[in-house]
Amino acid sequence: MTTNSDHIPAQPSATEDVPTSPAKQVLRMLWRDKLAFFAAVFLILVILCAIFGPMLFEEEATRQDLRGRNAPPFDFSRNWLFWLGGDTLGRPLLARIIVAAQNTMMVAAGAVAASLAIGTTLGLIAGYSGPRTSQVIMRLADVIMSFPSLLLAVIVLYMLAPSVGNLIIVLAITRIPVYLRTSRAEVLEVRERMFVQAAQVMGASTRRIVFRHILPIVAPTLITIATLDFAFVMLAESSLSFLGIGIQPPEITWGLMVSQGRPYLTSAWWLSFFPGLVIILTTLSLNLLSNWMRTALDPVQRWRLEIARKKHG
Amino acid sequence: MKSFLGKRAIASAISLIGLIVLVFFLSRLTGDPTALYLPVDASLESREQFRELHGLNDPLIVQFGTYVSDLVRFDFGDSIRRSEPALDAVLRAFAWTLQLALITMSLVIVTAVIVGSLAAFHVGGVFDRITTFFSLVGASAPDFWIAIVAIVLFSVNLGWVPTSGTGTLWHWILPVAVLFIRPFGLILQVVRGSMISVLGSAYVKTARAKGVRNRPIIFVHGLRNAMLPVITVIGDQAAALLNGAVVVETIFGFPGVGKLMIDSILQRDFSVVLAAIFVTAVAIFVMNILIDILYAVLDPRIRY
DSSP: OOOOTTOOOOSTTOSSOOOSSHHHHHHHHHHHSHHHHHHHHHHHHHHHHHHHHHHHHHHHHHOOOGGGTTOOSOOTTSOGGGTTOBOTTSOBHHHHHHHHHHHHHHHHHHHHHHHHHHHHHHHHHHHHSOHHHHHHHHHHHHHHHHSOHHHHHHHHHHHHOOOHHHHHHHHHHHHHHHHHHHHHHHHHHHTTSHHHHHHHHTTOOHHHIIIIIIHHHHHHHHHHHHHHHHHHHHHHHHHHHHHTSSSOTTSOOHHHHHHHHGGGTTTOTHHHHHHHHHHHHHHHHHHHHHHHHHHHTOTTTTHHHHSOOSSOO | OHHHHHHHHHHHHHHHHHHHHHHHHHHHTTOOTHHHHSOTTOOHHHHHHHHHHTTOSSOHHHHHHHHHHHHHTTOOOBOTTTSSBHHHHHHHHHHHHHHHHHHHHHHHHHHHHHHHHHHHHTTTSHHHHHHHHHHHHHHHSOHHHHHHHHIIIIIIISOOSOSSOOSSTHHHHHHHHHHHHHHHHHHHHHHHHHHHHHHTSHHHHHHHHTTOOHHHIIIIIIHHHHHHHHHHHHHHHHHHHHHHHHHHHHHHTOOSHHHHHHHHHHTTOHHHHHHHHHHHHHHHHHHHHHHHHHHHHHOTTOOO
């Protein structure tokens, strides 16, 4: 590693070993921040579980074995799927956590993707169009913002019968204003810049200016917020499932698993503990990664990650 | 300022009306409470009587008309379950939630501001890293999980505090502590970030050059200017507390508005649900307006 201790980097590419491909550059920056690196590794693991978990472990996760009811964790003599113990029907807890990753991730990813797409589009329109359209859209955001969102979700889900689809819709609606406000605020600033004027002068259509010139500038901020929001939505889904109005058994999510283990708290603490721990680790990873992205995607701050740390301490 | 407040009040009123219409019709879709309240072998006549008594036989639109005309007189109807005015039940519960939120929020603000400012003073220092990490953990943890782990640890195993209910001071410790964690983590992060940028500004350097001590620089020069973004987050978090206490109240058997609401939804006690939503929404509106006013008070540059 190069240590240029008294050199204050003004330019991001101040070090001599400039990586060639952008992917390599990102990986190198990620490696510099160890916490963010491990967060990324953990998230990739979770995503792999969400995609392949049900395919590989569905059978193990539902096979009951009443002799192994509430098997204690850390019994390494058994199959590795039982290392985190067994649940009240003797099903391996680890396998269930892996399988539950799919529903948990699907709800969060669906809600974030939907609110990101809708919120950003509305925000771009509000930011670039006239005051009247903008006013209507912003008032809409105010209305959604002022609703007690969790309470509303409770009612709507109780009415609509809780399912993955409905859960995604409810959570997405409550998160739209976040993206709407951010993208509008950014557009208001960006639209005054020179390159937008240049594009206008060259005769670019409004749609082209908004989606090809402005959106790429706004995107990094939005993606950072989306990462953070993913954690928030995951917690909200877990809370709803915990209250019994989210995902319904026999489907499982991590929040539901915590809730199912609650009656056995004093006799089998692991039933609630491990699913909750996985929730914490996932949201923590998302938070750490979002923090890293905030620095990495900001041209003013990026040098902090690009140069080697002067000293450890 | 006055016209601004007027505009805000009108906008809030419109959202409130929308909210009431939405919740009214949605809640009627959940089904007939008759089956839930009368015994299975109740005669047709008594079922009919029950529906008639609670106005469930009228067409939906008539029910809505009656409801709105009562609402204008602040009459939210009676709770079917409790046979008392719905608003009374809600206000009684809301007083509990408000106390819980107020105590938690004051503790959060005081500790987060002090710890966050100190962390910002040595960016990258040991204290900064430890607090940043723990505030991130706090902001990441699901409160229901913390609540049940805390119950097992402190109530069941150690026996220090009661598991649920209210009555003594000891009953408050766990709910407040669990509610404390997430807003503390979030607000601390914002205080820290805001402080870092303020402490790097020119007037702080001037103060330093004049020989002002560290403590006045942090808590007088810095904090005052760093508070604005913090107040936005405090407002968001306080609103989240008001409607997010549902989970914690349910777990700890705390007689707040969140628990009342979940119970009422499960019991199809519509008038209580509507009253609870209404009261919570009004509280959030009032708080948002208070925060806007606070902005203007704290920063003379802001004029509405």
